[in-house]
Amino acid sequence: MSGDVGGDVGGDVGGGGAVLAGEPATVLLAEPVYRTDGRLAEWREVQPRPRDSFLRRLFAHGELWLRPGGAAEVRLASEEPLTGSWRADGPFPLVSASWPDGTGTLDGYLSEDAGGWWFDAVYTGPGRVGSAVVARVRQRFTPRGHRRVPGPGAVAAPDVASGPVSGVASARAIGVASAPARELRPGAAEPVTLPRPASVEDLRTLLDAASLRGRWRVVAGPAYGTTVTVSSASAFAEHGGGFLRLARGPEVAVGLAPAAPGAGWEVVVLAREDAPPLTLFGAGDGAALRRLGIELLAAGRFGQAAPILDRAAELHAGGEASTSTGRVIDLLGLCDARIRCAFAGSRFAVLPEALVAAADVRRQVTLGPGAFTPWLDTLRFLRETVEPLRESSRRIADLAGAGPSPSGLAAAAAECAVAAETVYGVLRSTGSPSDDPETIESSAERVDRALAAGQDALRETADRLAAQGAPEPGSAGELVLLSARGGADVLALMRDRLARSAPAAAARFIRDQAREAAGLTAGYVEIWRALLDSHWDKIISTDQALPFYERMVTLLLDLDASEDALVASEMARARAFADTLRANRATPGDPARGLGGAPPVSREGLRSSLAGHDAVVVEYFLAGDLLTVWVWPRGGPLTRVTRRVDRAGLKETVKEFGRLARMSRHDAASRAAMAAALRRLGEVLWDVVPAGLLPADPDEPVTVVPHLELFHVPFAALRDASGTYLVQRHAIRVLPALAMIPDLTAPRPGRPANAPPELVALVNPRPLPEGAQLDWTQERFGEITGVYGEAVRLYTGEKATAATLREVAGTGTVLYFGTHGRAVTEGDSDPMMSYLVVAPSAGHDGYLRALEVPGLGLAADLVILAACETGGGTTTADGVIGLSRAFLTSGPTGLITTLYPVGEQAGLYLMTDFHESWLLDGLEPVSALRHAQARAASAQPVTAQEPHLWAAFTFFGLGSVTRAAGEASTAQAREATPR
Numbered sequence: 001m002s003g004d005v006g007g008d009v010g011g012d013v014g015g016g017g018a019v020l021a022g023e024p025a026t027v028l029l030a031e032p033v034y035r036t037d038g039r040l041a042e043w044r045e046v047q048p049r050p051r052d053s054f055l056r057r058l059f060a061h062g063e064l065w066l067r068p069g070g071a072a073e074v075r076l077a078s079e080e081p082l083t084g085s086w087r088a089d090g091p092f093p094l095v096s097a098s099w100p101d102g103t104g105t106l107d108g109y110l111s112e113d114a115g116g117w118w119f120d121a122v123y124t125g126p127g128r129v130g131s132a133v134v135a136r137v138r139q140r141f142t143p144r145g146h147r148r149v150p151g152p153g154a155v156a157a158p159d160v161a162s163g164p165v166s167g168v169a170s171a172r173a174i175g176v177a178s179a180p181a182r183e184l185r186p187g188a189a190e191p192v193t194l195p196r197p198a199s200v201e202d203l204r205t206l207l208d209a210a211s212l213r214g215r216w217r218v219v220a221g222p223a224y225g226t227t228v229t230v231s232s233a234s235a236f237a238e239h240g241g242g243f244l245r246l247a248r249g250p251e252v253a254v255g256l257a258p259a260a261p262g263a264g265w266e267v268v269v270l271a272r273e274d275a276p277p278l279t280l281f282g283a284g285d286g287a288a289l290r291r292l293g294i295e296l297l298a299a300g301r302f303g304q305a306a307p308i309l310d311r312a313a314e315l316h317a318g319g320e321a322s323t324s325t326g327r328v329i330d331l332l333g334l335c336d337a338r339i340r341c342a343f344a345g346s347r348f349a350v351l352p353e354a355l356v357a358a359a360d361v362r363r364q365v366t367l368g369p370g371a372f373t374p375w376l377d378t379l380r381f382l383r384e385t386v387e388p389l390r391e392s393s394r395r396i397a398d399l400a401g402a403g404p405s406p407s408g409l410a411a412a413a414a415e416c417a418v419a420a421e422t423v424y425g426v427l428r429s430t431g432s433p434s435d436d437p438e439t440i441e442s443s444a445e446r447v448d449r450a451l452a453a454g455q456d457a458l459r460e461t462a463d464r465l466a467a468q469g470a471p472e473p474g475s476a477g478e479l480v481l482l483s484a485r486g487g488a489d490v491l492a493l494m495r496d497r498l499a500r501s502a503p504a505a506a507a508r509f510i511r512d513q514a515r516e517a518a519g520l521t522a523g524y525v526e527i528w529r530a531l532l533d534s535h536w537d538k539i540i541s542t543d544q545a546l547p548f549y550e551r552m553v554t555l556l557l558d559l560d561a562s563e564d565a566l567v568a569s570e571m572a573r574a575r576a577f578a579d580t581l582r583a584n585r586a587t588p589g590d591p592a593r594g595l596g597g598a599p600p601v602s603r604e605g606l607r608s609s610l611a612g613h614d615a616v617v618v619e620y621f622l623a624g625d626l627l628t629v630w631v632w633p634r635g636g637p638l639t640r641v642t643r644r645v646d647r648a649g650l651k652e653t654v655k656e657f658g659r660l661a662r663m664s665r666h667d668a669a670s671r672a673a674m675a676a677a678l679r680r681l682g683e684v685l686w687d688v689v690p691a692g693l694l695p696a697d698p699d700e701p702v703t704v705v706p707h708l709e710l711f712h713v714p715f716a717a718l719r720d721a722s723g724t725y726l727v728q729r730h731a732i733r734v735l736p737a738l739a740m741i742p743d744l745t746a747p748r749p750g751r752p753a754n755a756p757p758e759l760v761a762l763v764n765p766r767p768l769p770e771g772a773q774l775d776w777t778q779e780r781f782g783e784i785t786g787v788y789g790e791a792v793r794l795y796t797g798e799k800a801t802a803a804t805l806r807e808v809a810g811t812g813t814v815l816y817f818g819t820h821g822r823a824v825t826e827g828d829s830d831p832m833m834s835y836l837v838v839a840p841s842a843g844h845d846g847y848l849r850a851l852e853v854p855g856l857g858l859a860a861d862l863v864i865l866a867a868c869e870t871g872g873g874t875t876t877a878d879g880v881i882g883l884s885r886a887f888l889t890s891g892p893t894g895l896i897t898t899l900y901p902v903g904e905q906a907g908l909y910l911m912t913d914f915h916e917s918w919l920l921d922g923l924e925p926v927s928a929l930r931h932a933q934a935r936a937a938s939a940q941p942v943t944a945q946e947p948h949l950w951a952a953f954t955f956f957g958l959g960s961v962t963r964a965a966g967e968a969s970t971a972q973a974r975e976a977t978p979r
Contacts, residue, residue: 018066018143020117025059025139030122030220030269031346043220043269045136049533055123055135064095064119064141072097074106082106099125108137116142134269220269227273286315290330294337302344309338310350313357328364335361339524343531351528352544358521359551366514367558374510375440375503382447382494383427386420389490393420396483400476408468412461413480416487419457423491426450437511441504451495458488515564518552522571525549526600529575538576542878546572549877550623557628562640563603566630569621570601573707574737574879580854580889581743601739609741614959616695617738619705620685622647627684631693641688653680654712661714661900661948671945675719678947682718685710686726694730699927701731701959705738711880712872714899716933717951725937725947731930733894733955736879744893744958757919758791759784760812760860762819765800765839769846771820777904781818783912787919788814801841802848806856815860815892818908823872823882831874831881836867853886862925863887864896866907871897871954884956894925894957906949910936926955 028045029052048055058076065073072086074097082104084097091112098105108121123135218226293309296302312334335358342350393416400413427450430443462484471477525545532538549572556565578598599605610617610632617632629641657677660670694702704715715734716727726732735741764778778796785792793812795804800819809815820837824830832851840846850873865871865883873882884897896914898907910932918928936950 020064020066020119020141021144022059022062022064022119023140023142024056024061025137027055027059027123027138028136029055030134030136043271045220048135052133055133059137059139062139063144066093066095095119095121106137110141116140215273216270217273218268219271286312287330289315290334290337293341294333297337297341297344302341305337306341306345306347306350309334309341313338313354328361331361332358332365339521343524343527346531348528348532348541351524352548355521355524355545355548356551359518359548359555362514362517362521363551363555363558366510366555374501374506375444378444378498378501378503379427379430379447381497383424385490385494386424386427389487390417390420390424393417393483393487396479400480409465409477409480412465412484415461416458416480416484419454419461420487423450423454437504437507440507444498444503448495448498451491451498455488455491455495458484458491462488511559511561514559515556515561518556518564518568522549522552522568523600525571526575529579535576535580538579539876539878539881542572542575543876546877553621553628554623554626557640557642562630563606563638565621565628565640566619566638567601567603567606569619569628569630569707570606570737570739572621572877573705574740576878577736577885577889578740578743581740598739598743606738609738612745613703613741615701615703615733616693617703617705618689619738620707620710622707622710627688629685629688631689633693636693639690639693641690643688645684650681650684651709653677654709657681657714658712658900661952666946674947675723675945678714678717678719678725679721679723681713682720682726685713685715686718687720698729699731699923699930701733701924701926703735703738703958704732705735708875708877711736711875712899714947714951714954716930716954717947725934727930727933727937727951731924731927731955733926733958735957736885741958744888748891755813755861756791757788757814758793758812759788759814759816760793760808761785761795761816762800762805762838763794763796763816765819765837765846766797767839768820768837769840771837774818774820774904777818777908780908780912784816784908784915787915798839801839802844802846802852803841805838805848809856810859812860814862814864815858816864817867817870819867821865821867821870821883821898823869825872825874832886834870834873834882836865836870836883850883850886853883854890856890858887858891860892862894862896863892864911865898866896866902866911867898868901869898871899871956888957892957894955894959896925896929897954897956898952899954900948900952902952903949906936907953910950910953925959929953929955 027048029048030043031046033044058078060077062077063073063075065075066086067073070085070087072084072095074082074084074095076082078099080099082097082099084095086093086095088094092109094107094109096105096107104123104125106121106123108119110117110119112118117140119137119139119141121137121139123133123137125133215227218224289308289312293305293312296305296308316331316334335354338354339351339358342348342354393413397410397413397417400410426447430447431439462481465471465477465481465484471481525541525548528545529538529541532541549568552568553565553572556562556568575598581598613634616634617630619630619632621628621630625644625647627643627645631639631641633639657674660666660674660677663670666674706713706715711734715732716725718726720726761781761784763781764774766773781794785794793808795801795808817836822835824832824834830851833849835847835849838844838846838848865887870883871880873880873885875881879885884895887895896911913932913935914925914928917923917931918925921928921931923931933950933953937945937947940946940949
């Protein structure tokens, strides 16, 4: 150590105060790991990810002020400094500071060397999107200037245990009793007795007193794995020998504990082993727990808030059901707080259940028995107001008709009674819709007309009686006149109340608010997805969020918000797919390259995508037994169709056709079974689509967006009542989500918009690692290469290797595989291990797996996977995971895949016809495939239809810019084609 700088600063810090300047810090995150049930399993230290860059920025520089008297101030890259205290602990000055609002703390110790000081600390506080962060910080500080001042009067830290750091020794060093993990002593913890709480303040006091008592396991720190028994609520709160500062909650405690003598301090994380005191609270405490949890959340104390809110949710769920508006709104606030707490603590396992609960409560608020409905309130007021008017008018009419009265008085009284009775009858017969503004508006107009008619009738009666002269005071005439005038005034007030309440406008406002709230809640899933680093985690999150989206879609449909429901449907599908597509198609200088991040789906974005889309869109969504179909014609309004279906029967029909399609031989019975299955699917999935919205030109494409098991449906082969296949009426292409259209249609760098067709093909690899040789395909493949003229690179036999593919993948506009393939779907197998067979080579086994595809650097705009079940894989809410996904995210805008095994001869015939229709007849690729499939269907005898021979082929994606090849290229291809 330097005798000048180090000693001077050391003496100054030890005795008085100093100002130290910080350099960029090293930061490690202490990250909780949760079990599938959402409970804490362990902690681990990880490097900050790109999303945690705020930590590096926060500690990029800074100043540490140690003032006379023991005051400390830490100035980081934030608007407000952290303030606290410091004191000497032998050679280690201890520093404890926090932000004024209590949202973040920084506690550590300084150790001196020749160049200055090292500050080792633990940071707890808000992180990304308000989440709670625990981080270990190591930062270099150098003297910036100091003043020699009197010491703070110095409280020395108590001695720590000597000897090596062990589980028991270290646990004793932090001031608690301990036992090895295998020697737990039941009942060692001081029992917690909780009096009945009566308020939030009572709960707060109880939780603060009981939050540390009990058994804890050290899950990070020098005494890892040991068990700690705490009997005092303040055992860790003291500086001496314990935590510098406690970031604590009912199930986790984080802080600094002294290590071996002279070795500084260590971050320690404790996780509760016994039941937290929250389990002792009963049903009567639910409301107070909810309020306390929300208060703690607002104060940034996420660790304490989360289990309190979870317990409040358990108590609400176990309590008696209530439809009161106030309770339902309270539950909505509780759900929202739990979701925000889940984000704050990265407790993503809790999110699916919390989101579903929020969606259910949102339905109660909007459409349930306890929903706020101004129309019902207005109608109730009008009925309650007209009831006494009706009764008094009837009594007066009875009195006027019972005895002698002036001429016409009884008739006038009867007219008043009839007017009041008529209004009463209209109000009684008026329905009470709670969610349909149009119906409410119609009903309100009907009621207003009845009130106006009654008002006019009563005024006319009053005017007629008044024209006969002033009645004698107290006479029956005066009574009838006052009744008519008063009744007219009451009906006028009722009309005014009806106009001011504007029930139809209020209903529209409530619906708009519900739609907006639904969108905001759905946005939580987008935030969740953005916080996940792993592609698989994103896929799993979409699957886990599906029950929530099912509820949101049905709620929006019930609110007649078809477009918003379509947006929710889009948010429920292919989001990880879209992330990968966006990242892979970004230009080399684009910050999004390699990071993912498809933008959130919105109504505006969806309209923009569809405004320039070249086809009618038919999108499906399955929520339980409810099937929803949206149809968006080109330039036309959105149409929505909903119907109840036998979901189990639908799944079974899809499986049945797949099983029949995989049969090697067919007879009359299997052909009839296939025809029946395709007819059932056509009836459920296509007959519901309004025919007037579909294009009349069969070559105008229709973009179909399936959902879940519908990805396995061969849409081209669906049959109508006359037995006609859908492919004979429409060119079908399949997309996993409409939100992918902008990225699929965006120009790719280095790819000409009108590039002439150039084929790269791997056909009949040899030797095959599995499957029979495709010699017949190789012999006749010239019928396909001929339409390309000389723009062909064909690799067969031993040349059709993965190494060859890597060399030529960056060339050509069309990539063709004429080989075997297989989709991996069994059990827990990774579907990205689905493969195409190529020739084995040095370092490669001949199985081109889906996970290898993104690294090939494909240049092709159209990829043809003429192998078995290349469109298969594992189906999730995010789409089909397999070869089709791997290829579409790697560059092409169009794929031709197969849903199940295909025959060698039938497949090649179909692909030959496709190429001739595309490159010789000038059709777009999806229309060319339609022509080839329609001709194959027509060529089969009526009594021996086998649609599986052609229906497996599916156009996946949008199209191909290669279709715009010049007429000269097409003419050359025609001349080169053998006839």
